[in-house]
Amino acid sequence: MPKWERRIILFFFSVAAVSTAQAEEKDMRPAAGVQDNSFLIEEAYNQEAGVIQHISNWRRLDKDWFYTFTQEWPIVSQLHQFSYTLPYSWLRNGGNHESGFGDLQLNYRYQLMFESNDRPAIAPRASLILPTGDEKKGLGSGSTGFQFNLPVSKIVTDNITLHGNAGFTKLFDVEGKSPTNYNLGGSIIYAVNRDFNFMLEGLEEWNESVDGSGSLQHSAAFTISPGFRYALNLEGETQIVFGAAAPIRFEENNTNYGVFLYFSVEHDVPFLPH
Numbered sequence: 001m002p003k004w005e006r007r008i009i010l011f012f013f014s015v016a017a018v019s020t021a022q023a024e025e026k027d028m029r030p031a032a033g034v035q036d037n038s039f040l041i042e043e044a045y046n047q048e049a050g051v052i053q054h055i056s057n058w059r060r061l062d063k064d065w066f067y068t069f070t071q072e073w074p075i076v077s078q079l080h081q082f083s084y085t086l087p088y089s090w091l092r093n094g095g096n097h098e099s100g101f102g103d104l105q106l107n108y109r110y111q112l113m114f115e116s117n118d119r120p121a122i123a124p125r126a127s128l129i130l131p132t133g134d135e136k137k138g139l140g141s142g143s144t145g146f147q148f149n150l151p152v153s154k155i156v157t158d159n160i161t162l163h164g165n166a167g168f169t170k171l172f173d174v175e176g177k178s179p180t181n182y183n184l185g186g187s188i189i190y191a192v193n194r195d196f197n198f199m200l201e202g203l204e205e206w207n208e209s210v211d212g213s214g215s216l217q218h219s220a221a222f223t224i225s226p227g228f229r230y231a232l233n234l235e236g237e238t239q240i241v242f243g244a245a246a247p248i249r250f251e252e253n254n255t256n257y258g259v260f261l262y263f264s265v266e267h268d269v270p271f272l273p274h
Contacts, residue, residue, distance in 0.1 A: 027155075028194075029155060029158045029159075029191075030158055030159050030191035030192070030193050030194050031155045031157070031158060031159055031160060031161045031189070031191045032155060032194070033191060033193070033194025033195055033231065034191070034194070034195065034197055034229060034231045034239075034241060035153075035161075036053070037055075037229055037231075037241045037243070037262070037264055038163060038187060038189070038199070038201065039057070039199070039201060039225065039227060039243065039245050039260050039262055040185065040187075040201045040203050040223065040225055040245075040247070040260075041151075041163050041164075041165050041185050041186065041187040041201045041203065042125070042149055042151040042163075042165050043121075043151060043153050043163055044111075044115075044120070044121040044122050044123040044151040044152055044153040044163070045111075045115075045121055045123065045153060046074065046078045046079070046080075046081040046109055046110075046111040046123055047072050047073065047074040047078065047081050047266075048074065048078050048237075049074050049076070049077050049078055049272070049273055049274050050074065050237075050268055050269060050270075050272045050273060050274035051074065051237050051266060051267065051268055051269070051272075052071065052072060052073050052074070052266070052267065052269055052272070053070075053071070053072040053264060053265070053266040054069070054070075054071050054264065054265045054266075055068075055069070055070040055071070055072070055262075055263075055264045056068070056069055056262070056263045056264070057070075057260070057261070057262055058259075058260070058261040059247070059258060059259070059260045059261075060258050060259040060260075061249065061256060061258050062093050062256055063092040063093050064089065064090065064091050064092055064093055065089070065090040066087060066088075066089050066090075067087065067088045067089070068085055068086070068087045068088075069085070069086050069087075069088075070083055070084070070085045070086075071083060071084060073272075074272065076273050077273070078111055079110065079111045080108070080109075080110060080111075081107075081108070081109045081110075081111070081123075082106075082107065082108055083106075083107040083109070084104065084105065084106050084107065085104070085105040085107065086101065086102075086104055086105075087101065087102035087103070087133075088100070088101050088102065089102055089138075089139055091137075091138055091139070096138070098137040098138060098139065099139075100133065100134060100137060100139045101132060101133060101139065102132070102133035102139050102140050103129050103130060103131055103132055103133045103140045103141055103145075104129075104130045104132045105127050105128070105129050105130070105147070106127060106128045106130070107125055107126070107127040108125065108126050108127075109123050109124065109125040109126075110123065110124055110125075111123050112124060115153065115154060115155065119154075120152050120153055120154035121152070121153045121154070122150070122151070122152050123151055124148070124149070124150050124151075125147075125148070125149045125150075125151070125167075126146070126147070126148055127146070127147040127148070127149075128144070128145075128146065129141070129143075129144060129145035129146065129147060129169070129171070130144060131143055131144055141171050141174055142174060143171040143172050143173045143174045144171075144172050144173075145169060145170055145171040145172060146169070146170045146172075147167065147168070147169040147170070148167050148168055149165055149166070149167030149183070150165065150166050150167060151163065151164070151165050152164045152165075158191075159190055159191045159192075160188065160189070160190055160191070161188075161189045161191070162186065162187070162188055162189075163186060163187045163188075163189070164185070164186045165183065165184070165185045165186065165203075166183070166184050167182070167183050168180055168181060168182045168183070169181040169183075174210045175210045175214050176214060177210045177214065177216055179207075179208035179209060179210060179216060180208055181205065181206065181207045181208060182205070182206045183203060183204070183205050183206075184203075184204045185201065185202055185203035185204060186201075186202055187199060187200060187201040187202065188200050194231075195230060195231045195232075195233070196228070196229075196230050196231075197228060197229050197230075198226075198227075198228050199225075199226070199227045199228060199229060199243070199245065200224075200225070200226050200227075201223075201224070201225045201227070201245070202222070202223065202224050202225070203222070203223045203225075204220070204221075204222050205220065205221045205222075205223075206218070206219075206220050207219050207220070207221070219251065219252065220251070220252070221249055221250065221251045222249070222250045223247050223248065223249045223250070224247070224248050224250075225245045225246065225247035225248070225260065226245060226246060227243055227244055227245025227246065227260065228243055228244065228245075229241055229242070229243030229262065230242060230243065236267070236268050237266070237267060237268035238265070238266065238267040238268070239264075239265075239266045239267075240263075240264070240265050240266075241262070241263070241264040241266075242262060242263050242264075243261075243262040244259075244260065244261050244262065245259075245260040245262075246258070246259065246260070247259075247260050
């Protein structure tokens, strides 16, 4: 084997070894005690090898309730992660009473960069949206779609973590139109200790929708959400996290005071690669 080929192989093995060491090193700072458990803002930490997470969210907006269940699975290592998100809605606004499952979302996320002392964690996500919800009842979009989100996370002090998100959602065929929604947000999390965090999240959204005449309508909304989360660490790799927030959503001529509830269980799975 030529020397240049050996050097290339050695280089890639070295990079893989360094990345693995960074991923497995135990960080004892309070800010590292609870991670990947935000509410509105996505954190840039993939699931560790052999560990899966079950996430339940409940959110109230006006008189409507929205529930989502997400399950995250590592694919061989922390570099690759598959997840799916299944929503369920109870709609009460406008005098209508509808309930049912919404559009299924299939997600792949790549751990592009592990966090270190001088660089953030970065984990871009690509998602396929399937029209499993009934659009006639307001439970789905009636269109397949694609979503991309870029989360960036960095512990900046022993007790403070910053997160940032930027992304978009594209629906391919809604009444002959192809609306696009954009999102930009961030959060600051203060760790009182390794188990209890205060959170402040902010999210700006620019949305397109199709009205009854088939025209695209544009709207914007900003949400600020103070909250907290608390972790119970059990034997092995099991961690239970619950939390709550009080999101305030500002739209044109409307301000909505909502409720957000969070529950997560993360645990080791023996049959997965470790």
